[in-house]
Amino acid sequence: MATNKNAWKKKITERIPRLLSSNSYITLIDLFIDMQWIERRHFYNWKDGLHQTLDENFNFSDKKQVEALAIFEKQMEGHKSIDIPWHEHSLLRGECLLRVSAHDSREALYQRYYFANDLTDRKRKSIEKKLTAEPSPRIFLKVGKDTECEMCETPIFKGDFFYLDIQKPYCMKCLNLNHLSFLPSGDATLSRRAREFSESFAEVVEWSRRGRYERRGILVDEAAIEKAEASNLQDAEKRKVGREKGKQRQIKIDVKHTEEFQKTILDIFPSCPRNEVASIAFHATVRSSGRVGRTAAAKKLDNKMIRLAVIAYIRHKHTDYDELLSHGFSKDIARKKIQGAVQEKLKSWEMTLDGYNSLA
Ligand SMILES: [Zn+2]
Numbered sequence: 085m086a087t088n089k090n091a092w093k094k095k096i097t098e099r100i101p102r103l104l105s106s107n108s109y110i111t112l113i114d115l116f117i118d119m120q121w122i123e124r125r126h127f128y129n130w131k132d133g134l135h136q137t138l139d140e141n142f143n144f145s146d147k148k149q150v151e152a153l154a155i156f157e158k159q160m161e162g163h164k165s166i167d168i169p170w171h172e173h174s175l176l177r178g179e180c181l182l183r184v185s186a187h188d189s190r191e192a193l194y195q196r197y198y199f200a201n202d203l204t205d206r207k208r209k210s211i212e213k214k215l216t217a218e219p220s221p222r223i224f225l226k227v228g229k230d231t232e233c234e235m236c237e238t239p240i241f242k243g244d245f246f247y248l249d250i251q252k253p254y255c256m257k258c259l260n261l262n263h264l265s266f267l268p269s270g271d272a273t274l275s276r277r278a279r280e281f282s283e284s285f286a287e288v289v290e291w292s293r294r295g296r297y298e299r300r301g302i303l304v305d306e307a308a309i310e311k312a313e314a315s316n317l318q319d320a321e322k323r324k325v326g327r328e329k330g331k332q333r334q335i336k337i338d339v340k341h342t343e344e345f346q347k348t349i350l351d352i353f354p355s356c357p358r359n360e361v362a363s364i365a366f367h368a369t370v371r372s373s374g375r376v377g378r379t380a381a382a383k384k385l386d387n388k389m390i391r392l393a394v395i396a397y398i399r400h401k402h403t404d405y406d407e408l409l410s411h412g413f414s415k416d417i418a419r420k421k422i423q424g425a426v427q428e429k430l431k432s433w434e435m436t437l438d439g440y441n442s443l444a
Contacts, residue, residue, distance in 0.1 A: 092148075093155060095119065100159055104200045108211060112156055112194050113184065116142070124295050130182065131172050133250040138184040153193055163198040166212055170195065175221050175259050176249045223247055223261070223303055225290040233258055245288065245303070261286060264303035273323065274312050275302055282308035342369045348390050353433035360397070368393035391430075398429045 099118055103110045116122045126141035135141065142149060170182040184194035197215060199208050226244045233240060233255035240246045240253055245266070247254045256262040266288065267278050279285050282304035289297040345365040349356060356364075399405040403425045408418035 092119070093151070096152060096155060097159060100156070104198070108203055108207070109197050109199045109215075110160075111197055112153065113138070115156065116152075128297065129251065131170075132248055133172070133174065133177070133180060136183070137186050138182075139186075149190075153190060157193060160196075160198045163201060164203075164208065165196050165198045166215070167192070167195045168197060168215055171219070173219050173221065174249055175247055175261075176254070221247070221286045222297070223256075223286045223288050224297075225288060225300055227291055261303065263305070265306040265309055266301055266303055267309055268301040269299055271316075274309075274316050277312035277315055278302065278304045278308045280308075281305070281311045338369065342366060345369050345390070345393075348387070349394060352387060352390060353394060353430070354436045356394070356433040360401075363401075364394055364397040367397065394430070394433075395426055398426050402426075402429050 096115060096119060099115060100110060103114055103118055107114065113122070113127070117124060117127060121142060121144050122138070123141070123143075126135070127138065129135060130138045130141070139149065170184060172180050172182060174180050183191055185191050199211070203211075223245050224247070226240050226242050226246055228242070230242060231240045231246075231253050232238060233246070234252040235254055235258040238255045238257065240255060245256050245261075247256075247259055247261075256264075261284065264282075264284055264286065267275060269275065279302060284303075284305060286303040287299060288301045288303060290300050292298045342365050345368065346361050349361050349364055353361075399419075399422060403422040405418055405422050408421060409415070413421070
């Protein structure tokens with residue numbers, strides 16, 4: 085029982101580094117959302133001014149909260165951090181400070197953003213700048229039932245833009261935003277420029293099936309879009325060349341990596357036929373494939389990882405593995421059944437037989 089009751093402690097200590105490496109920084113709220121201790125909709129409603137404190141909606145005990153805070157604080161020792169009070173900018177109520185907890189000492193920890201240790205100072209500063217910037221207003225795309233503006237009672241239909249404040253919908257006209265034009269997401273440079281050129285700006289989001297708001301585009305001055313399109317046209321060629329250069333650089337890196345991979349395979353398996361070496365290296369190192377060959381360890385050409393790539397290849401090319409899977413055997417059982425054949429092949433490739441290699 086005792087181990088089960090405390091399983092969450094182990095879980096949070098494992099989640100922290102994962103969140104840190106994917107986001108470069110972490111707050112307690114990120115952790116609690118990731119642990120599914122706070123529902124995202126409660127978090128959004130709180131930001132929207134519906135709740136006094138966020139912890140009213142925590143679905144775990146106060147005791148657990150205190151323990152979790154202590155574990156988090158201890159684990160983050162030695163990480164650089166910045167304190168930023170939770171705040172929102174309401175188009176109707178102005179700047180609003182938010183509180184996660186009514187306890188001051190806890191609130192201090194809830195406001196702390198801890199950074200990953202491997203960030204450069206420059207990267208950290210740029211994240212800090214983003215975090216402390218004034219949040220842009222969020223405009224929603226109406227999904228679901230029609231509603232009406234809280235102020236002027238104009239109907240808000242599906243697909244219309246509207247604003248939410250303490251769960252009440254408002255139309256664009258009442259917020260003096262109806263002069264803005266919508267620029268859908270898709271061209272990052274165009275969006276960035278339009279935003280820079282525009283006097284007013286709002287982000288357009290839509291509630292997605294994944295249980296979160298997703299950005300659909302921005303609302304900016306029409307003139308800003310035109311100006312951004314003009315500058316995009318002006319340096320389109322330059323940007324294209326830049327992208328092409330980046331691609332070429334990456335191809336060079338990939339080719340070099342694949343060559344090194346082949347060399348290391350031959351070091352370990354000198355009798356592996358050359359065409360098969362090329363196949364293994366190619367399949368294992370294809371970009372973004374998530375195959376063993378692209379993991380950090382394989383990039384450093386760790387012998388064990390190379391071996392795994394070779395085994396994966398043998399399984400598919402020299403055994404009945406795929407057939408067994410298609411007949412409904414589980415991966416584990418199929419792997420056991422072909423283990424002997426795989427070992428035999430590995431052994432034969434490990435032997436140095438000079439003549440055998442010269443075929444390729
Ligand atoms: Zn209205």
